[in-house]
Amino acid sequence: MKIVILGAGNLAWHLAPFLRKNGHEIVAVYSRTKFSAVALANKVKAIPIDKIEDIPSNADIYIVALQDKAVRSVLKSLKFIPNCIAHTSGSVSISVFPKQFKNTGVFYPLQTFSKTRKVNLNEVPFLLESSNLKTKKILSSLANSISTNVHFITSDKRKKIHLAAVFANNFVNHLYSIASEILKESKLPFDLLKPLILETAGKILEDSPEKMQTGPARRNDQEIIKSHLQLLKGQKNRKAIYSLLNASIIDKFKVKAK
Amino acid sequence: MKIVILGAGNLAWHLAPFLRKNGHEIVAVYSRTKFSAVALANKVKAIPIDKIEDIPSNADIYIVALQDKAVRSVLKSLKFIPNCIAHTSGSVSISVFPKQFKNTGVFYPLQTFSKTRKVNLNEVPFLLESSNLKTKKILSSLANSISTNVHFITSDKRKKIHLAAVFANNFVNHLYSIASEILKESKLPFDLLKPLILETAGKILEDSPEKMQTGPARRNDQEIIKSHLQLLKGQKNRKAIYSLLNASIIDKFKVKAK
Numbered sequence: 001m002k003i004v005i006l007g008a009g010n011l012a013w014h015l016a017p018f019l020r021k022n023g024h025e026i027v028a029v030y031s032r033t034k035f036s037a038v039a040l041a042n043k044v045k046a047i048p049i050d051k052i053e054d055i056p057s058n059a060d061i062y063i064v065a066l067q068d069k070a071v072r073s074v075l076k077s078l079k080f081i082p083n084c085i086a087h088t089s090g091s092v093s094i095s096v097f098p099k100q101f102k103n104t105g106v107f108y109p110l111q112t113f114s115k116t117r118k119v120n121l122n123e124v125p126f127l128l129e130s131s132n133l134k135t136k137k138i139l140s141s142l143a144n145s146i147s148t149n150v151h152f153i154t155s156d157k158r159k160k161i162h163l164a165a166v167f168a169n170n171f172v173n174h175l176y177s178i179a180s181e182i183l184k185e186s187k188l189p190f191d192l193l194k195p196l197i198l199e200t201a202g203k204i205l206e207d208s209p210e211k212m213q214t215g216p217a218r219r220n221d222q223e224i225i226k227s228h229l230q231l232l233k234g235q236k237n238r239k240a241i242y243s244l245l246n247a248s249i250i251d252k253f254k255v256k257a258k
Numbered sequence: 259m260k261i262v263i264l265g266a267g268n269l270a271w272h273l274a275p276f277l278r279k280n281g282h283e284i285v286a287v288y289s290r291t292k293f294s295a296v297a298l299a300n301k302v303k304a305i306p307i308d309k310i311e312d313i314p315s316n317a318d319i320y321i322v323a324l325q326d327k328a329v330r331s332v333l334k335s336l337k338f339i340p341n342c343i344a345h346t347s348g349s350v351s352i353s354v355f356p357k358q359f360k361n362t363g364v365f366y367p368l369q370t371f372s373k374t375r376k377v378n379l380n381e382v383p384f385l386l387e388s389s390n391l392k393t394k395k396i397l398s399s400l401a402n403s404i405s406t407n408v409h410f411i412t413s414d415k416r417k418k419i420h421l422a423a424v425f426a427n428n429f430v431n432h433l434y435s436i437a438s439e440i441l442k443e444s445k446l447p448f449d450l451l452k453p454l455i456l457e458t459a460g461k462i463l464e465d466s467p468e469k470m471q472t473g474p475a476r477r478n479d480q481e482i483i484k485s486h487l488q489l490l491k492g493q494k495n496r497k498a499i500y501s502l503l504n505a506s507i508i509d510k511f512k513v514k515a516k
Binding site: 067068069091110111112114116117119123124125127149151153157159160161163164165166167168169170171172173174175176177178179180182183185186188190192193194195196197198199200201202203204205206207208209210212213214215216217218219221223224227228231232237240241242244245248249251252 | 325326327349368369370372374375377381382383385407409411415417418419421422423424425426427428429430431432433434435436437438440441443444446448450451452453454455456457458459460461462463464465466467468470471472473474475476477479481482485486489490495498499500502503506507509510
């Protein structure tokens with residue numbers, strides 16, 4: 001397919017080359033930042049575009065990989081009705097598209113992307129949604145050409161998945177940050193925790209996280225919990241997070257205090 | 259070395275066979291639960307023991323892999339002074355040993371263990387502590403015979419590491435649980451989140467978690483945050499956890515609300 005990519009952020013940076021590698025043609029890359037448009041366009045032999053009015057109108061599909069906030073305004077500024085257009089956001093509804101657009105949809109890869117780290121898109125779940133059968137076929141064909149993990153999901157369910165992803169990705173990463181700071185303050189290297197972090201994630205492949213839960217809160221071991229709170233004395237944010245997550249685990253398993 | 263293992267829980271279950279595989283002899287396995295003692299002893303061709311007074315006194319080293327709560331009472335009940343003894347707990351001080359014991363230490367593998375899942379102990383950080391030079395040499399030799407990641411660390415620093423591990427392992431796993439429940443309630447499979455969870459963990463190998471932070475809180479995107487809080491309406495625990503971690507990320511990065 002002939003594809004135009006709108007956006008040159010982390011997702012576009014991974015998606016565009018991967019589409020090209022799998023036989024698609026990237027016609028143009030739009031970003032309001034010229035430098036970003038050029039950088040990604042060069043990577044995928046496309047035309048860089050930094051003015052919305054210059055976006056070519058003849059592509060088979062337009063993929064909107066912009067920040068959530070920018071999606072609506074860029075869509076409004078498009079000077080033509082695209083053959084088919086889909087956004088890539090977890091939390092933006094399919095109803096975001098202007099009414100005159102007919103073939104609209106969602107093309108949401110459930111993964112976290114950084115520019116520097118390679119991700120295997122083959123295994124990434126692509127969560128799709130479409131306004132009609134024609135779009136459904138186009139998005140399905142495009143997603144299946146790059147991933148073995150393709151699902152059609154409604155906007156409501158996609159929002160729930162996005163919320164779950166905030167817990168499993170954003171909040172988890174923030175806990176990594178806190179752990180890393182605790183070590184740093186004792187002049188200990190974060191490397192010490194890396195095998196544990198990888199194994200904690202790896203374990204969910206074996207059984208449900210509920211069954212994998214361990215630790216002082218799981219056993220309701222008040223002696224250790226008290227000593228941890230002592231270590232966190234005066235650290236308001238951390239202590240609040242410790243207390244709340246600790247209580248939530250205790251509440252979940254309802255083990256009597258030892 | 260001739261080793262006696264006290265305990266037959268998750269850690270002992272992995273450690274004993276790995277020590278044996280690396281040329282050590284497991285003389286005996288003690289557990290107050292006969293069934294557990296027999297199961298692990300069979301695995302490592304050792305004598306199963308379920309009465310403290312039957313523990314042989316002639317081993318080179320005794321490894322106490324019991325639950326934190328049981329360590330002190332079992333140590334008190336030992337009928338002899340061991341040649342060398344070390345416990346495996348992250349949060350128990352080296353001062354837990356009875357005064358008459360001379361060669362005492364800590365042999366703490368910083369990892370999470372489940373009976374069913376194989377862990378590569380080679381790469382697990384072993385955090386050691388010793389009461390004297392003789393013990394230091396024994397523990398160092400034992401740890402280096404099974405792992406390439408061996409460190410001597412004081413009890414105080416070990417406690418900080420254990421606290422950090424609670425954030426990076428126990429609390430992270432609890433967030434996986436919450437994410438899994440959110441999906442289950444919408445009849446969505448937890449499998450959808452697995453690539454994201456593995457990648458979130460994998461990313462910390464590239465750069466600090468601070469730099470890897472993404473998501474609505476990182477951008478202070480109040481529109482999405484509001485819609486998430488709306489989805490969490492009436493769910494007291496989850497909403498509190500969402501709000502607190504969200505605020506903590508916003509506070510950390512101090513991005514102006516969009």
